[in-house]
Amino acid sequence: MKAVIRKTCGALSCAVLLAVAPLAHAEWPDKVIRIVVPFAAGGSTDLVARKLAEGLGERLHANVIVENRPGAGGTVGTEYVARQPADGYTMLMGSVSTHGSAPCIYSRLPYDPVKDFTPLTVIATIPNVMSVNRSVPAANLKEFVALLKKEPEKYSFASNGQGTSNHLAAELFKSTAGVSMVHVPYRGSGPALIDLVGGQVNMMMDVVMTSYPYIKDGKIRALAVTSPQRSPMLPDVPTVAESGYPGYEAMVWFGMFAPANMPEALRARLTEGLVQTLHAAPMKTYLEQQGAQVSDVAGPAFSAMVKDEIAKWCQVAKKANIHLD
Numbered sequence: 001m002k003a004v005i006r007k008t009c010g011a012l013s014c015a016v017l018l019a020v021a022p023l024a025h026a027e028w029p030d031k032v033i034r035i036v037v038p039f040a041a042g043g044s045t046d047l048v049a050r051k052l053a054e055g056l057g058e059r060l061h062a063n064v065i066v067e068n069r070p071g072a073g074g075t076v077g078t079e080y081v082a083r084q085p086a087d088g089y090t091m092l093m094g095s096v097s098t099h100g101s102a103p104c105i106y107s108r109l110p111y112d113p114v115k116d117f118t119p120l121t122v123i124a125t126i127p128n129v130m131s132v133n134r135s136v137p138a139a140n141l142k143e144f145v146a147l148l149k150k151e152p153e154k155y156s157f158a159s160n161g162q163g164t165s166n167h168l169a170a171e172l173f174k175s176t177a178g179v180s181m182v183h184v185p186y187r188g189s190g191p192a193l194i195d196l197v198g199g200q201v202n203m204m205m206d207v208v209m210t211s212y213p214y215i216k217d218g219k220i221r222a223l224a225v226t227s228p229q230r231s232p233m234l235p236d237v238p239t240v241a242e243s244g245y246p247g248y249e250a251m252v253w254f255g256m257f258a259p260a261n262m263p264e265a266l267r268a269r270l271t272e273g274l275v276q277t278l279h280a281a282p283m284k285t286y287l288e289q290q291g292a293q294v295s296d297v298a299g300p301a302f303s304a305m306v307k308d309e310i311a312k313w314c315q316v317a318k319k320a321n322i323h324l325d
Helices: 002-008 011-022 042-059 072-082 095-103 139-149 165-177 187-198 208-216 265-277 281-289 298-320
Strands: 035-038 064-068 089-096 117-133 156-159 182-185 203-207 219-224 251-259
Touching: 035 042, 035 072, 042 064, 042 089, 042 117, 042 251, 042 265, 042 281, 072 089, 072 095, 072 251, 089 095, 089 117, 095 165, 095 251, 117 187, 117 208, 117 265, 117 298, 139 219, 156 165, 156 187, 165 182, 165 203, 165 298, 182 208, 187 203, 187 208, 187 219, 203 208, 208 219, 208 265, 251 265, 265 281
Parallel strands: 035 064, 035 089, 156 182, 156 203
Antiparallel strands: 089 251, 117 203, 117 219, 117 251
16 A cells, blocks of 8 residues: 555655545544434433433533434334444434333334344333322232232223333233233323322332322322332332232333444443443432432343343233234
């Protein structure tokens, strides 16, 4: 290459050319980094992504923006990221919905949650809380289960929609406890919680961060949380496991994914930036205030977690006969 250059330019011009040549490929990042959220703006995934984008942008000295691409339970935006180049400029704020339950309920999922992505790191985990309307005569989970067994099909539970993570969490509980309830799907947690408060439905499993204000104000009664340990936001509320159902767990999680086949050096640098941002005080404090816990699961461990989640929720969906076309 140098020999060719010498034949086509003088000594001075060659020196300039050789000095500038390495700058033709500027170091990453040299343009905007996008975090695609496959849900509408204003939801929990979107809010966490925007806070994360601020900290990550400062750490990488780059412009990091959030781009919402909602539709079909998160599968539209997820497929979009799967088709992008693995150059570090497009990431997905995935979740238990896009990479845990979606492969189990959609007969024609437009992406492979394992093969089409490079798992970077889990962002945070959030427990659901099982809450009932104040008129339900049950002060704890044991009493609620007794009601369900005494009068099968009398009680109903709300969800954010058919096949959503909190729908599956409730189905897992039904199967674990051996009880029956009527499922009432809504379009999101907002209207579902309003009807839970109003008594149109009897029970709902919902993330702590959105149910907490209603619990705090005494509008609904919390019976149990779905995490292995109690939630710091609800320290007096026992877990489902300690209420008589050991091993029960149904966590909501957010995780950052890149398209498949990302170069290892780039993956490592991007993951490092994300992890450092997550453990910095501003982000960690924000997540804890929302009832979320920062996760240390990254790289291969995250990949293994995704496979485990798919296996778990597919078993639940199959048993409950949940499928979407």
